[in-house]
Amino acid sequence: MRRAVWLISGIVVVAAPWLVAAAVPRQQRYVLHVLIFTALFAALALSYDLVVGHVGSLSLAHPAFFGVGAYAAAILATEARWSFLADVVAAGLAAAVVAALVGVPLFRLAEHAFAVGTLGLALVASVVANNWVQVTRGPLCISGVPKPTLGPLAVTTLPAFYWLAVAALVAVGLLYKGLTTFRLGRAFHAVRDNEPLAAAAGIDPLKYRLVAFTIAAGLAGGVGALYVHYLSVMCPEEMTVALTVNLLVIVFLGGVGSLRGVLVGAVLFTALPEVLRLAPTWRLVIYGCLLLLVVIRSPGGIESLLRRASR
Amino acid sequence: MALLEVRGLVKRFLGVAAVDQVDLAVEPGELVSLIGPNGSGKTTLFNCVTGYLDADGGRVLFRGRDLTGTAPHRVARLGVARTFQQVSVFPRLSALENLLVFLQQHQEEHLLARLIRTPRLHRLEAQAVDRARRLLELVGLAEKSDDAAGSLSYGQRKLLAFAGALMSDPELLLLDEPAAAVNPTMINQLKDYILGLHLQGKTIVLVEHNMDVVMDISQRVVVLDHGQKIAEGPPEAIRRDARVVEAYFGR
Numbered sequence: 001m002r003r004a005v006w007l008i009s010g011i012v013v014v015a016a017p018w019l020v021a022a023a024v025p026r027q028q029r030y031v032l033h034v035l036i037f038t039a040l041f042a043a044l045a046l047s048y049d050l051v052v053g054h055v056g057s058l059s060l061a062h063p064a065f066f067g068v069g070a071y072a073a074a075i076l077a078t079e080a081r082w083s084f085l086a087d088v089v090a091a092g093l094a095a096a097v098v099a100a101l102v103g104v105p106l107f108r109l110a111e112h113a114f115a116v117g118t119l120g121l122a123l124v125a126s127v128v129a130n131n132w133v134q135v136t137r138g139p140l141c142i143s144g145v146p147k148p149t150l151g152p153l154a155v156t157t158l159p160a161f162y163w164l165a166v167a168a169l170v171a172v173g174l175l176y177k178g179l180t181t182f183r184l185g186r187a188f189h190a191v192r193d194n195e196p197l198a199a200a201a202g203i204d205p206l207k208y209r210l211v212a213f214t215i216a217a218g219l220a221g222g223v224g225a226l227y228v229h230y231l232s233v234m235c236p237e238e239m240t241v242a243l244t245v246n247l248l249v250i251v252f253l254g255g256v257g258s259l260r261g262v263l264v265g266a267v268l269f270t271a272l273p274e275v276l277r278l279a280p281t282w283r284l285v286i287y288g289c290l291l292l293l294v295v296i297r298s299p300g301g302i303e304s305l306l307r308r309a310s311r
Numbered sequence: 312m313a314l315l316e317v318r319g320l321v322k323r324f325l326g327v328a329a330v331d332q333v334d335l336a337v338e339p340g341e342l343v344s345l346i347g348p349n350g351s352g353k354t355t356l357f358n359c360v361t362g363y364l365d366a367d368g369g370r371v372l373f374r375g376r377d378l379t380g381t382a383p384h385r386v387a388r389l390g391v392a393r394t395f396q397q398v399s400v401f402p403r404l405s406a407l408e409n410l411l412v413f414l415q416q417h418q419e420e421h422l423l424a425r426l427i428r429t430p431r432l433h434r435l436e437a438q439a440v441d442r443a444r445r446l447l448e449l450v451g452l453a454e455k456s457d458d459a460a461g462s463l464s465y466g467q468r469k470l471l472a473f474a475g476a477l478m479s480d481p482e483l484l485l486l487d488e489p490a491a492a493v494n495p496t497m498i499n500q501l502k503d504y505i506l507g508l509h510l511q512g513k514t515i516v517l518v519e520h521n522m523d524v525v526m527d528i529s530q531r532v533v534v535l536d537h538g539q540k541i542a543e544g545p546p547e548a549i550r551r552d553a554r555v556v557e558a559y560f561g562r
Contacts, residue, residue: 183415183432184425186404190412193401196363199383200393201475202416211422 056192067239069221095221255303402461
């Protein structure tokens with residue numbers, strides 16, 4: 001039963017460009033654009049959930065790592081003409097290095113202080129992006145980031161980029177699964193559930209928190225690289241704290257600490273605001289009410305609804 | 312050589328000495344109880360030994376090795392297991408996983424090996440699961456193995472925490488009030504487990520308020536009051552010691 005659901009979803013996801021072309025030929029480009037955003041957001045939300053859901057540290061710094069990756073990729077691609085894949089790897093590494101450096105002092109802060117500290121980092125990163133004009137061009141944005149090429153393959157069409165984004169999402173999903181199950185996942189969850197007891201079991205809480213934080217940041221940086229190669233432009237407003245709000249909505253209303261929950265959350269909360277454009281005046285009001293409804297009816301997110309339904 | 316040696320240990324909180332020049336030596340295979348009124352420094356002493364608190368003076372030696380400044384997870388990996396006074400489990404992990412956590416850190420540490428899941432890791436995991444199931448059986452939680460630890464009763468969680476401390480087959484076991492708020496039947500069970508471990512040759516230090524437990528199973532009792540050691544000796548002698556009676560009941 002579960003296998004069948006995953007299989008059917010997989011087929012639908014892969015075949016989406018044709019399905020969209022058949023169903024809404026006039027709006028094909030727009031719908032595909034939304035789907036690409038959904039896949040990228042899902043990958044970003046999964047990386048975010050590694051920290052928030054699995055080691056239980058409420059980081060608000062994710063836009064900073066996304067931004068570091070996006071800017072690194074944009075600069076390397078436009079100034080140094082790096083190839084797409086090298087660009088993605090470099091962006092991920094850049095974000096991971098920043099995370100490892102700031103993570104050491106940040107994790108000395110306890111829970112809420114950690115959240116505020118990471119919020120500070122996100123704000124500083126946004127200010128830097130706006131004002132370090134020599135490097136980021138500030139509000140003028142870095143434009144002209146080339147479309148991705150994979151060897152001889154140029155990813156120029158929307159369906160091609162959609163498949164690339166889905167492939168990235170699958171890669172992130174597999175890594176997410178590998179990190180959050182078996183012994184590694186157990187150690188992360190032990191640190192999340194009871195830090196002193198985890199230490200008594202021989203787990204170094206700081207080390208495991210840092211590992212999750214750094215890997216998550218690296219993945220966010222990689223997604224950032226994909227993002228700029230898709231939009232071909234990177235601006236400071238792509239990495240504001242508003243991005244954190246989106247990620248929090250996806251992760252917490254989808255289902256914190258759950259692959260399925262985060263994926264469903266990403267689909268719903270990226271696609272929903274777009275679908276609601278049909279009612280432009282009331283769009284944000286309806287969106288807000290739906291958010292409230294989920295929070296009130298199912299505080300464990302959509303994942304807990306799905307669990308109850310499958311029982 | 313003593314397995315655990317505490318020399319002139321001092322720990323102050325805001326200038327008040329919670330542990331004041333305490334000496335303690337525990338020989339291999341011994342079962343020593345640490346008693347004293349509330350606030351006499353028993354748990355603080357445990358926390359200093361296991362690295363949760365930095366002592367302000369004195370030294371802690373485990374197998375002759377200085378533990379001063381060693382982080383809690385390192386002390387644990389050296390073979391010192393401890394339990395906590397408040398019930399301490401990982402509430403969202405299953406009972407079985409709770410036990411598995413306590414063994415895995417002693418077996419490998421390379422994160423990449425964990426991510427790749429080497430065949431060696433799968434073998435170790437299978438052995439760990441075997442051991443965990445036997446321990447769950449021992450404390451009577453076998454049929455709860457897949458339940459979230461947070462859903463167990465208070466007493467069950469306490470037994471689970473106790474089993475967790477045994478998972479890595481530690482050389483030294485520090486038990487902080489294992490019998491507190493546990494029902495009488497379970498207390499007798501617990502007493503049997505502890506005595507059984509002692510007969511297997513484990514070295515155990517027990518902090519306990521339940522005098523029946525302490526007097527029945529300890530070889531030696533150490534009494535703390537206001538952070539100082541006021542008496543030490545076999546249970547019968549401690550029971551009659553005037554200073555101990557005074558510390559507990561007043562003059």
